[in-house]
Amino acid sequence: MYCTLKTFTKTRLFRFAFLVFLLPCLLLPPACSYSTETVGKHLAAGDTSKAHVEQDTSFDILYVTNRAPSTSVEEKLSYGATRGHSMAYGSVTLAHRGVSVEVVRISKHGEFPQSPYPIELTDRGPRRVPAVVDAHLSATAALQGEVSRRLAKAKRKEVVVFIHGYNNSFDDAAKATGKICNTLSADFVCVSLSWPAGGSGGAFYGYNIDRESGEFAVLDLKKAIRTLATADGVERLHLIAHSRGADVLLSALHQLGMESYMTRTSISERYKINNVVLFAPDVDLDVATTKLFGFVSDPDAPFGTRASPYGLLPPVGSLHLTVYSSPNNQALALSSALFGSVIRLGRLTSASIDSKAASANALWNNTQISGVADFVEYQGNASFTGHSYFLDDPAVQKDLDALLRGHLKAGNPGRPLIEIKRPFWKIIGRTSQIKRD
Template sequence: MTRLPMLSVSGLAVLLLLGCASQPRELMPTPALYQSPGGVPLFDLPREARPKPALDLLYVTDRAPESEPESMLPYGQGRARRIAFGAAEVQIGPDLSWEELAEQSRLAQRTRPVQLELGAVRELGVFPEEPYRFEQLPSGQLVPDRAERARHAAARKELQAEVARRLAAAPKKDVLLYVHGFNETFATAAYTAADLCHFLGRESVCAFFTWPASSTGNVLISYTTTTESADYAVEHLKKTLRILGTTPGVERLQLLAHSRGTELMLKAVRELALEAIAAGREPAILYKIDHLVLLSPDIDVEIASQQVTGFLSDPDLVTVWPEARLPRILEGRLTIYASPEDRALLVSKILFRSRHRVGQLRPEDIPPKFQEYLDNIGRVDLISFEGKRTDLFGHSYFTSSPQVSSDLVQMLRYGKRLGEPGRQLRRTGPVTWEFPNGEEGPALADGARRDAPPDAITGPDWHGI
């Protein structure tokens, strides 16, 4: 692979990489609902509308450019004092036509390899370096530097224009944003985003936010570094969500976060909500966040509980609303996937001396009174996966288990609620569900969207995060 020099195009740095030195990775297993024979069609497109096998993803990052000479990745593990964004191509092969890829994507046991490999990465824009400069007036008052604000506004406009360009070609006017966890590189984050985008039918604008999670060195030291890097990235993810959610034409944001990225996501969404509330705006309307999905959350259960119910425990915050009404944060649901078989979370549980990590919760770990409390809030689901471990540490089952990935697709692509055909999990409590061991949920026969929830799971709008 050859690294090309930096170019200047319209005042923006453009980084172009051809090929990639990262190791290819297999496409995730086919979700159960698509598996042949009798599965739901993954794609149903006329020949002229069929895309290329490769996926073109939008990325946003606060990783610093890679400085290691032997690495050919565009961004490394260092923290950048700015946000950059661009386009990342994930190639799918080797040598697969669209027809061959569509066929292999419906097989439980594939007849030929289907590999993901990072292709061209183009950096399209960069926000100013932080902290932004300011001016001091003769009165002593501080005001933002005009030139710095102009550069920020120009970068925001470029990012929103790129989203708008992608929206114009997308069947759904949604943005799907994935945030990764610990021990991930730019390439591996792109691969997971590509997995999800492909099996969600390539219908939305697919994007990933990648932050400087450590992926080398002593695992304990690396994990500690990653924990603080996640805190560092909160402001940048918050800005990203604000820009995406307020882009004209975006109808919904679908947010997914994995492992350590779940705490990063919760903090960013919470801070955004506080901004909106302080301005007297409804967060769900302003930012258009639909579903918020936490996958194998690496969060202490008591901290997560405080994040989820914080608004309810701060009456002074909401007194500005009519009759102290609680503002809505999400249009859809907060869905948590957990597994007691998740061995990767044992490290953080020991390091933080945590009683429970959310990603390891069983239904019986949530006291009945707190389940009832969450049920009264509404729109909160915890789904437990206790089936056979489908990856080495049982930490990536949302892509490695066809049963779990099928449930995720039913929710995000087809709008299915728990308890409906296709998501017939076993209910174990007011807000807890579990997969039937050894069983695959039935596929959605007609691919139709069914939005009305069954009576068993109706409840008030979700008003807390």
């Protein structure tokens, strides 16, 4: 028995050491000796045959961030990985340099007060400080005014918001948003919603730091979504998140869903949210399910001024969830092993429901009943880690374009999907060759 226990312990230690050894390769690609790519480098791999990709031209997107500002070597405004205590907004000018995209200039337009907003005591009780509320309302109006001005010039009166993942810099997030905007033929108003990720804590500790910074960002992310959605002229809001950004987004949507339910309406009606698209979501399946359905499934939750246990739920309207996952995603395999997850949402496949632990999960049961979700299995290997295929594989880009611009449902002609068993689909991506530098 002692030998068996000793062998088991050594095996577990070996597996853990091996995973930690691979961590820089899976989550920090530049640390590897292979020609893997960061998010920024993926932007150089676009399909140059597309008519909407113009050479050596500039364009700009909106940004909203709660990163602390920093100054670059050229004394230009930038944002680092440190947490800021106020939410700033402005524009990022991007330029095509051949097939790549570069950040040319960051222009700050304004910022919200430091949060949480202070409370003061009065003779009648506590209240928010009026001067801070005035500053908040002024910043809200200014940001919404900028959105409305851009909508007036856009082909579609719709806003696309991108929330990045772990270890992404501000510039990485802006470039990825620009790539998505180009994929959609620049028909939408595009916003990079950037939270303080990409610190210098190293491969292992850096992940934990980013994880907590994501939790820190939820309050501002919720505020930003609410502000963007209620700007004059917005007809639809599309939210796209990658990796750890998906967990941050789901937390914000959980809270916005509570707000909507308590006012007897749905999140799609109140905030015009049309599509929620999660690419390689780095979140545990059970955690994701709780954030998506935990509140509305609670019969004691107040619906207006009182609970309505047997009442009908608000209609979901046009809201649709699309989850892209891949069994070849090695970064999420490592994340799952480190955190003891049964399965990460970004590795969920139709085969997962064969396992007892996964089949007990209510995610697909609830989504099938409401008809609001599709799960797309990416069967390709577009990079060493298999984690950034949404930027690198034309098949995935084509499907995103068909979903958002074409308003096509899974199964409609024009979506490059093959049905497995609803709500599961598969998309055949390209297989990249991994070469040594």
